[in-house]
Amino acid sequence: MPTLHTINKSPFDRNSLQTCLRLANKGAAVILIEDGVYGAMKGNTVSATVEKALSDLSIYVLGPDMKARGVDESKIIDGIKVVDYKGFVDLTVENDKINAWL
């Protein structure tokens, strides 16, 4: 039963991204939305953890939330996929359950 995890807080404000990556099973999907998009960026103290998680998980980031915050696609960790709202909806359909981390 694959799970879609949603993260909507910056990893520098809360540890929800770090805990989610620790507790997500192989094959799960994670989407970074709202302030969660900062967790998709390279070159910071959380990047290595996220890069490592990519070997077991599919990680997505919501494009409109990135754009609103001035986070350019060129600054996103390789392997993270940018999706639009339609892509987000598709992910919710493809997965059996959703774990919305606070």
Place this chain on the structure above:
Amino acid sequence: MSDTKKFMYINRKAPYGTIYAWESLEVVLIGAAFEQEVAMAFVDDGVYQILKGQDTSELGIKNFSPTYSALGDYDVNKIYVEKESLDARGLTVDDLLDLKYEDEDDDWAEKDSIQVVTSQELAEILEQQDVVFSF
């Protein structure tokens, strides 16, 4: 009972600074009253919710830590605590409330509800749930 689903409530916040812990506990008790299969996990600062010896008398707010001891009556007897979260905070299971339930299938023997599990074990447990709520 065919409609029984497995509900998991993940608790990650300390008890009194925000309302999450109490809200979660209320939702758990409501869900359990409707005879669903309910489990709880305590992760990150959530482990502080079930720390022994809480006394809010000088704050003038309700100490709801005794309520966790009623969970057994509500058939909520799967309480998982992540070992990594305990370790990071210098805690062991001895620092936590002694939560028990009576096993109906074992002549009402009193058993421990709390199980300390590793991140990996907890990840597998989460995978088996039908619905997961994060608090």
Place this chain on the structure above:
Amino acid sequence: MGIEVNGKVLETDEEGYLANLNDWEPAVAEAMAKEDGTELTENHWEVIKFLREYYEEYQIAPAVRVLTKAIGKKLGKDKGNSKYLYELFPYGPGKQACKYAGLPKPTGCV
């Protein structure tokens, strides 16, 4: 809203539950029962006392299912069943008995 007990008006919520747990005394249960047209017997008091003790220990009013099971364990199977409890408290053992005991409405009760 309120309920008059021994010449004092105690605050209640819109459903008649006591606003302050500490306002409770046996006369409160009697006054509430009188309003409902119920005469309190030893059997009623047993349940009311049990609920107050349960609240004291766990800080919640138990759901009916939990109350029934716990009463059965403490007072015997002939009392730990919904028939017996509904006969005592026809408005529902959870709601009515908790109200008489001065507790809030049980969590999960609608």
